[in-house]
Amino acid sequence: MSQNSLRVGIIGCGVIAKNHALAFQAHPQVHVVGVVDIDINRAQEFATQWNIAQAYSDVEELLSSGIDAVTICTPHPTHEALVLQAAAAGVHVMCEKPLSTDYQATQRMVAACDEAGMLLSGMFQRRWWPAAQEIKAAVTKNPAILGHVQVALHRELSYYTKDAWRGSWDADGGGVLMNQAVHYIDLLLWFMGEVVEVSGRINSFKHAANIEVEDSAVATLTFASGAMATLNLTTSATPSLGASVHVTTDKGSSLTLLEWPEGAEARLITNGHGDEIESLPAYPHGVFPNVDLRTINDQHIGFHTKQIANFVDAVLGEQELLVDGPEATKALRTLLAIYESHRTGQPVKLSDALWPTVVTVPDSVHI
Template sequence: MKSAIIGCGGISRTHINAILKTKSEIVALCDIDVIKAQKIKEEFNLNAEIYQDYQKILEKDIDVVHILTPHYLHAEMAYFFLKKNINVLSEKPMGITLNQLKKIEKIAKKSQAQYGVCLQNRYNPTSLWLYNYLKDKKVTYAHADICWHRDEKYYASDYWRGKKKLEGGGVLINQAIHTLDLLQWFFGRPKSVVADINNFSLKDKIEVEDSAMVLFKGEKSSYSIFATNSAKTDLSPIINLKLETGENIILSKDRLIVDNKIIEIEDDINIYGKRCYGNGHEHLISDFYYKIEKKNKFEIDAEEAIVSSKMVLYAYKSRGKIKIIEE
């Protein structure tokens, strides 16, 4: 297959390495900063055309477009290519407004192409083990903690960071959305949300939140999350849950503890019909290409990815009051 990369920032290297492992060809690189795109081309020795205007990459024969741009551009670009029946794999979030989400969900249903979002933590072996383990069990409660470090220098590193209309939000939409996706995947889609959101460390520096405490309630179970990117250093995200049986389970990226016992998980377990290898991004991208080739449905599509994005956007709407999350 022939691929195009839109957005040649840091995450593009992760996508390019994964694409090349699928034996696909990268034929187009697009970035408003041509020098940045040229550096990526030379670094990976790619035989790719460089573009500044993403719409012009249609000059090439493209099978898959990877959207790795600032948040506010994700929905606009995805809509353009899906309308042209070109497969789209987008970085999170799916969009930064409810209207954007609805627009992508609608066009994805009409398009002959596949649409996927990089919520790659589902591909971690620990995540898959827990998902399967919980299938026949009832959860009493679950809570997640996210502690990251994002300082003024980080937000000053690019024009869109920390701007409400461009990034869409702060720690919830940028760092915590992956854990929110795991929470709803494990425990069911929430029906309501109440949130307390604040900016403690960078007042007058950014327009978005650095900390949030959020409670979700659904038909199956309730769960909560505390997220901050004002910590002194990055800590591993943790999900702590208790089952009706009394079992206590703690999940981190690469460790799973059940009643104080570490669960040993083989590295080569199957995920979505493919063997698990490498990091989450690598396996997700491999799976996306595999599903396109086999004409099978990619699981983290618009209908699935919209859930965590809605969780974030309705948390922003809450302002301390219970909000019903509309279907």
């Protein structure tokens, strides 16, 4: 790494890799120099499409090519091995969410990067929404006492069947909690602080015949501050009503952001001051789009760009890393506790050191 530039490689050429490529290429101090995929033809096509010099089928070749950082865009179960491999090679890491579906694995990843002196960051680009940052600023002055997350998204069967790993406990690690709601749980925790206890239930109502994991979940959360929150989550909504995060502060201020249609920049529906800040209804009459996954991802490129700019600047020593490894594990730990609460039928205290691991929920979650 020169004093003023960074050489970056991309691991994995799936749908989300486009966002990472464009985000890194948008930074004036970055050169994206290589990409790797187990399918060399896909790697070569991706390299040609995004003007990347080298394509590889072996991660070790990429890591030994003189790069300074990688971004990991592969399926969940591969993340730990790749992060450990990158840390051993002396390479900084940006990783797509979740860092892992296994909390203990995330701790090994964090430790390996710390020991190697490498930065590790997890992708939670929604924190860079202006609406999210306005709520964060508000609750920094007046703490939130109540919160609510609603995720009412629509997924067709093809979403789960197009990629063989989707919808299984072993490969996907979970359903709506692990893959969609993790972003909004991350925002809620960013606004409200440390979770100390959860109680939750999961089920699969619409997709039970075709997936192992949940398509719906509910939970209550208790925070170290004494604050409380609820979650109401599904990928079975038709039409999709997007996702919202709501908090109420100790002064009674009400703040709500809404991402609708899915993938759009969240709007601040209420701003805590009693002002009417929306001139249109949250859901305009007759407009209920079910947006395809590529379109959803494309609309997030600008916010991937903001988070990746922070990561690059942190590697270059120009600013603090805002979503480091420990910060990127908080939503995961919370949602794993919800799975454990469902399995046991009991509330789960996050202070209990023994539970955080892969949670294999039995088939009885399907009714």
